[in-house]
Amino acid sequence: MKKRIVKTLFKKFNTEPQFQEQSNTKDIERKKQDISSNYDQNIQTFKSMFSVPKNTDIKVREFTIRALNRRAFIIFISTMVDVQRIQESIVEPLLENELTTGKIRDIVSFPIESTATIIGEITEFITGGMTALFIDGDNQCHLFETTNIPGRSIEKSDNEVIVKGAKEAFNERVIDNIALLRKKIKNENLIVESQVISKRSRNDVFLVYQKDLANDELLQTIIDKLTSLDTDRILDLSILEQYLEERPWSLFPTILYTERPDRAASFIEEGHIVILMSNSPSCLILPATFWSLMHSPEDHYLRVPYGNFIRLLRLLAFIVAVFSSSFYIAITNYHVGMIPPDLLMAFAGTRERVPFPSIIEIFMMELAFELIREAGLRVPSPIGPTIGIVGALILGQAAVQANIISPIVIIVIALSGLSSFIISDLSMNFAVRITRLLLILSAGFLGVYGLTAFCMAILFYLVSIKSFGTPYFAPMTPHFFSSKDLIVRHLPIKERFRPGYLKPKDMVKQRKE
């Protein structure tokens, strides 16, 4: 009720500004029409649509088809096609062939050929890198898939480094990405569904899933969400992620973003849905739980004891990264009695000549650490090592000698900073770092009590987060049937079930004999 009043008031005072815009209804109308069979009219239409002499890389080539003795033209974007192939397998046959079959299909040797009649559709294909052939007197247009977009080759994964296991990563070419997934899952049930999501740039996304595993309801929600997007452009998958999320303001991520095809494939096999997008060297995996964000593919590649060792190490790192600075504040400011006397003396001795309260000290060092981290990321690689030296030298040694920071604070910050690197997921990493700052404030406010109170509030928040209907801590709580791949993992032979929260069509991976 109150919310509604506030909303209406907000709407009243925050109206959409009016602009003097040029109408493009004529263009839109034109796009809906069919092409004509008149050669001159067609060439006129497409030349004006692509502003031909002005638009340098749009090429229109007019010629006469010898076999039919009719005028024709092809139109393509020279930067997006393989010109050599157009010359060899489209233009040359058309010019030289003398057979009078009357069928383009028999003349042109280019492998993939289709036809279209609507102007808007043809324009879309041409902008996608296809070559369109118009023939005088023919009321349909022939399209050849001559796309050849330059891009990176498949390289090693940079951001999710592992020692054991596949190394290749997604790149910006979505065709390569799909191929990477296809070669891991050789099954006809692997569906790659494409969908155009934006109006102006016409970015397309690909939904990849196993038809006989993925829950239809989940799939439908995702498709509905994608179709309901009303925007002129979404250039990258990471922007699409923000459109898809239920709570874009939340500190904690609810969609898994990875650049590793092996990881994506393993999630597809469990019944998750993967979203790929052209021009994005990564994929989105939905739904994602807290556990999937904490795990690394290496946990499964290593043998069980080693995999569990690094998993427990990561859990420990998570706890250290979140709590060490705030715990230090709480203990030294409120609960001094807890520290053994000898240690307390050592603490007090190093802090003796530092003029700041410890919370200011911690905040200064946290800020310094974040600065080094961000600078190290943005700095051009030739001068990268300098940052490390400067950071370590100035902030470590000099700050202590100048009595600005006590050495114990440097240990605490270094420990928590180091630990935060172990959480490999970028979004989770940010969540941990920001939560840490909030926890420091709460510990400074009321010691361990404030810290615990805030943690409980965070826990209440976390359990209420949902990622496409999946609770954040599923399948631990609320309980779902699964292979119990949570804090520790089990032998691959024992992991016989797909996660129950996805409601997959096929729950059991391998039945008992």
Next chain:
Amino acid sequence: MKQQLGKLGLREYISIAILMVGAKATEDTPIHLFSKVQNASWMIPILSAGIFFIPLFLLLKTMTLFQDKDLFSVIQKLLGKYLGFMVCLLIFLISSYAISFDTRSYANIIRTFYFTTTPNLIIYALLMVVCTYGARKGIQHIGSVAYLVIYLSVFSLWFALVLCTQKSTFQAIFPIWGPGKLEILKQSSQKLTLFADFFLFTMLIPFLTSIKQYKKGTWFAFVYVSLQISVAILIYICLFDVGMDGLAYPFHTAIRFISIGSFLPNVEIIFFVTWLMSAFIRFTAFLYLNSLMFGHLFKIKDFEYVIPSLATIYLLIGSIPEAAVNASTEFKALSLNISGPAFAAISIILWLAALLKGEFKREKNRNSM
């Protein structure tokens, strides 16, 4: 914005029950018991569990007749519109009274032991704010958080109790009958309040998948909790002996006594954290239950919206006692003596009403058909 909520799982329900009732061993309840029956007070939880078993059994039997109905619906169905309303109102008032002074006593504990210079209101208000936030999220989410912290909380409680045994003398439990068998029996029938929460948990039946699950969880938690409270009190007695009389909060005194090895002499903060976690869960669930009752009484469908107001009222009521001693000995002792017997009586009345109305026969006929 309204999210579709699932059911409360069995393990989540058990976690809530254990944290809510089990927490009674770690506040001032043991002292209330000790002041009456001295070193025999460890028997009280087991004996009163035995006594409370009967009304609880009858209540659950009655509840089974009305599949998936909560306590208040059953009361209003069995006792009629007006009498039913009065009984429900009585239950709500008793539990409101209880939550007000229970929360106050927790705020007192935090203040006396850890934040001696902080104003009580700040500590109390923070407790209520977090509980309100949690309760607004709904019982399913309270259950999830309870499940996330239960292992830590139970493990650390037992760990603390084990550490306590290092410095305790077992002979302190003698004379074994304390002030006399009759007094023990009298007190254990009065201190049914230890398990009063189980009576209130019947409000949660519609949230569970089935009443069968609910019964399973209830009995498990009931047995475990009575053992836990009993063992905890036994260990306090062995540790403090007659010195218990002068204490206010034995658990917190005990964790100040213990140490892990000789290097870590003061480990109370570790146990304080886990104790706090269970305290938050306890009052979040309690607050939710109270608002559920309130919503039911006054036909408020979206009762989640009244939680902040209720919490504020409880905060104000809880702030009435000037000193911590008053809150514990006068105000809380009253609810400790009244609510258990009252709830037990209501349970038996409900069963009798169902019996006299012939609901059990009808159920039998329905089954045979």
